[in-house]
Amino acid sequence: MRTKDETKAQDILQATLDEVRDVGLAGLSVEAVARRAGVATGTVYVYFKGKDALLDQLYLRTKQKFATQVLRDDGGPIRAAFTRMTIAYVDYVIENAAELVFMSQMANSPYLTAETREQAAIGLRPLAALLERGKAEHLLKDIDTGWMATFLYETVKSMAPLARGLPPERYREFQETVATLCWDALKA
Amino acid sequence: MRTKDETKAQDILQATLDEVRDVGLAGLSVEAVARRAGVATGTVYVYFKGKDALLDQLYLRTKQKFATQVLRDDGGPIRAAFTRMTIAYVDYVIENAAELVFMSQMANSPYLTAETREQAAIGLRPLAALLERGKAEHLLKDIDTGWMATFLYETVKSMAPLARGLPPERYREFQETVATLCWDALKA
Amino acid sequence: MRTKDETKAQDILQATLDEVRDVGLAGLSVEAVARRAGVATGTVYVYFKGKDALLDQLYLRTKQKFATQVLRDDGGPIRAAFTRMTIAYVDYVIENAAELVFMSQMANSPYLTAETREQAAIGLRPLAALLERGKAEHLLKDIDTGWMATFLYETVKSMAPLARGLPPERYREFQETVATLCWDALKA
Amino acid sequence: MRTKDETKAQDILQATLDEVRDVGLAGLSVEAVARRAGVATGTVYVYFKGKDALLDQLYLRTKQKFATQVLRDDGGPIRAAFTRMTIAYVDYVIENAAELVFMSQMANSPYLTAETREQAAIGLRPLAALLERGKAEHLLKDIDTGWMATFLYETVKSMAPLARGLPPERYREFQETVATLCWDALKA
DNA sequence: TATGAATGAGCTTTCATTCAT
DNA sequence: TATGAATGAAAGCTCATTCAT
Known part of the structure; x- marks a missing residue:
């Protein structure tokens, strides 16, 4: 068999x-x-099991893969970890365009289970942890961690597509710009 | 008849x-x-004419309504105009949840014509104009205007849903936080 | 329209x-x-509404049409009413072969709703009434009416197909035979 | 192997x-x-060989098992043999509900081969033989043996399900009633 | 213009059957 | 022989669109 x-x-x-x-x-x-x-x-x-299950599973895997690959806090200095994450994020978006389109299409679709939505949220924890660390060290603004996490998560995701097609040096410049914008926004 | x-x-x-x-x-x-x-x-x-045309037209109208209602530069001091816009933006997202879901669903769908996509981009011009003005006055960072516009446009849109269900004073606080984050990010 | x-x-x-x-x-x-x-x-x-509903409705209509056309007690003498019913029954089976096949196929199928099954049973009442009348007049055996009704209903239905293709006089003879068998079975 | x-x-x-x-x-x-x-x-x-062959074979086996178990003429007095057969028949139907449902579902289905239908009819021969014997002894009506066989075969089969769930003494009563009805119907 | 019955292409899903192991 | 993954031809059903009224 x-x-x-x-x-x-x-x-x-x-x-x-x-x-x-x-x-x-x-x-x-x-x-x-x-x-x-x-x-x-x-x-x-x-x-x-069916189309719904396929999409649901794919959504979860995609979110998890993303979280594992991008949202990691290596425990080093805040600013460095922050920048590293932002840069990895942009790379991810560029290299996984299909994943991003998929996630955005699923976001408000009837295919998405409440349960899966919760599961997916778990992946954001390392990001929240990093921000908490930054707040504890008084390097970041003292505002709601959830708000900050959403800011970072969504802002980079939304901006990253702009990097598509850029020549290498401009691409590098773009990544640094994004990192700077985000840092300036959140820094104390 | x-x-x-x-x-x-x-x-x-x-x-x-x-x-x-x-x-x-x-x-x-x-x-x-x-x-x-x-x-x-x-x-x-x-x-x-058909389902596609209906969606296409609706997309355009929605984008335009949004642009007219939110993305206006009244010519006053940069910082004030900036803050006013951000606050109006959050209000708009909260009051027009269906519109926002619709636009995000359309964004990566095959229903959207290239032409409509272009047309829709026109609405962003006042925003770009405001940012140019800020750059000319050296109040904002000297980076690509398109990048900045995308930053502002997408960041507020993504964060605004967090305001849903907040009590009035927290809601006000949220709006100010968003305005601050964005200003700190872009200011020179 | x-x-x-x-x-x-x-x-x-x-x-x-x-x-x-x-x-x-x-x-x-x-x-x-x-x-x-x-x-x-x-x-x-x-x-x-769907295939199931189509079959369910068809089953009910067929049963009802049958009941209206065959299972009528005109109130006359028991024996005559009995014979008339039996003869009409055979005619019906011969003239509505498709209906009969359909009802037998439905009988043990998962398409049949419990509710429809009940509804369909209502059509048998006139038959039961006739038998009750016969029992009251001591012309029929004093056994459970339900048993007698089932006997009559099923026996004629099962035998009728034998009449298919018979020449007219044999057909007439067959009908009388069936009527006699049933009467002899049930008579006191 | x-x-x-x-x-x-x-x-x-x-x-x-x-x-x-x-x-x-x-x-x-x-x-x-x-x-x-x-x-x-x-x-x-x-x-x-396939689904069709499976159903076809099962149909044949079921019919044969039934014939062997129920439709036997032990050569004794007609009335006694007749009653014994009827009672065994009811028992069979009650104890082999699944078989009966299966046979009724197959009866008018396209799964049934003409050949199998013929083969299955052979099992009815002992029943016909018994009836012939009864006719020869002038104990039974002088009507077409095929008609009588069908009458007996179908009537008992159709009535038997009524016995389901009956308490023992009522069950016995039911069996006797069925035997009586059938005998009265066919007796000379 | 307005209606909603009618259409049939195309969808998701099932399932008899085959086949590599 | 025994397995169950793989197949692809239908199946039931939906739905964008048309059309008679």
Whole structure:
């Protein structure tokens, strides 16, 4: 008997990401996903319970991957950690355009479970921790941590697409600019 | 012969907005829009060429309404104009939640025409003008105006939802915090 | 605007009956029903909520039509009413073969609602009433009316198909035989 | 190499019977049958050529088992043999509810081969023989044997389900009533 | 203009069957 | 033989759009 192939699940998830980027969440069809992933339509249902479950799982994985890759506090000096995070964030957005489109399309869609929404929020904790540390050291403004986290998280995400297509040195400049803007905004 | 009734077109547009807020762009059906607007399905096609055209037009109107209501530079002192704009922006987001959901859902969808996207960008000009003025007066950082405009536009939009449900004094505090963050970020 | 056409609903119901006769309940597809009725697939859903509802409604109508046409007690002498009913029953089965196949296929299917089953049972009341009358007049055996009703109802239904294809005089003979068998079985 | 296991074939047939009782012929899926039988889907195809063949074979076996168990003429006095048969029949129906549902669902379905239908009819011969014997002894009416056989076969089958849930003494009473009704119907 | 019945393409999903192991 | 992953052809149903009224 053929054994379940985790690669295939990955292929399907990636195909979904690419399809949403190309035709949007509203235009997404399971058949197109399957074709793109190089499997039969029915195979999607071997790995995922249905379209909803597929999208839900993909959302969670994407959020988690992002959190793991970007939102890390290495415990070093605040300013350095802050800058490093911002720069990694911009890189992530540029390198994972499809992921970002997908997350924004899912945000207000009926596909998203309340539970998944909660789960996804957990990934933001390291960011909050970093900001708390900064507040404790009086390097950052003494305002609601949730507000600051949202500021940072959303601002970088929204600005990052501007970096697309920039030549290397301008790209570097852009990253530093973003880091500066955010730091100036939050610093005490 | 009954004449085309502008009220009806408005009803349909508003119903679309409300539907998208409730079921998302992916769950939107013309029939549900018609029912919500209190007209027959066919009537939607009397006022709009099709679903795509309806969404496209609604996007444009929404963007323009927003620009007119929020992104105005009254020519006064930079800092004051800046703060006034930020505060009006938060108010707008809170009072027009459906509009915001709609715009974010449309942003990366295939429904959006390149042309409409351009048209919509025009509304940002007053914002750019304000920032240029601030740069000329050396009150703001000397960085790319487009970058700054995006920063301001996206940051306030992303943060504003946090204000939902806040008691009046906290709401006021929130608005001021947002204005401060943005000013500190951009000021020279 | 086109107005809802009750004829169309009838066509769909009849087409369903014919399809079930030809391909069985398990082989029934909405598309085939629509094609047979001369309407588009979607039209079926204009008149019926879904396949289940279509079958459920059809079952009820069929049972009721049968009850109205066959299970009537005209109040005359028991034996005569009894015989008349039996003969009408055989005629009905022969003339409405598709209906009978449909009812037998539905009987143990998951399509049948408990509620519909109850509703359908109501049609048997006139039969029970006739039997009660016979028992009161001591012309029939004094056994459970429900048992007698089931006996009569099921026996004639099961035997009737034997009449198919019989030449007229044999057909008449068959009807009388069935009437005699049933009468002899139940008479005191 | 493991050898074909007759137990497994039996399990699959029994599982099919139970599934049809629970979800009907229209709701039957090979996967559900396999799961219920405790084997893999593919295994069903080791023992049966396909779904159709499975149902066809099951139908034949069921009919034959029934014929062997119920429709036997032990050669004793007509009336006694007749009564014994009727009583055994009721018992069979009560004890093998799933079989009966299955046979009724198959009766008018496209799954049934003409050949199988013929094969199944052979089982009715002992019943016909008994009736012939009764006619020869002038104990039974002189009418078409096929008609009488159908009468007996169908009537008992249709009435038997009424016995379900009856307390023992009522159950006994019911069996005798059925035997009496049938005898009175057919006796000369 | 306004209606909503009618359409049929296309959607998600199921499922009989095959096949690699 | 036994498995269950993989397949793809339908199935039921929805919905953007058209059209008769």
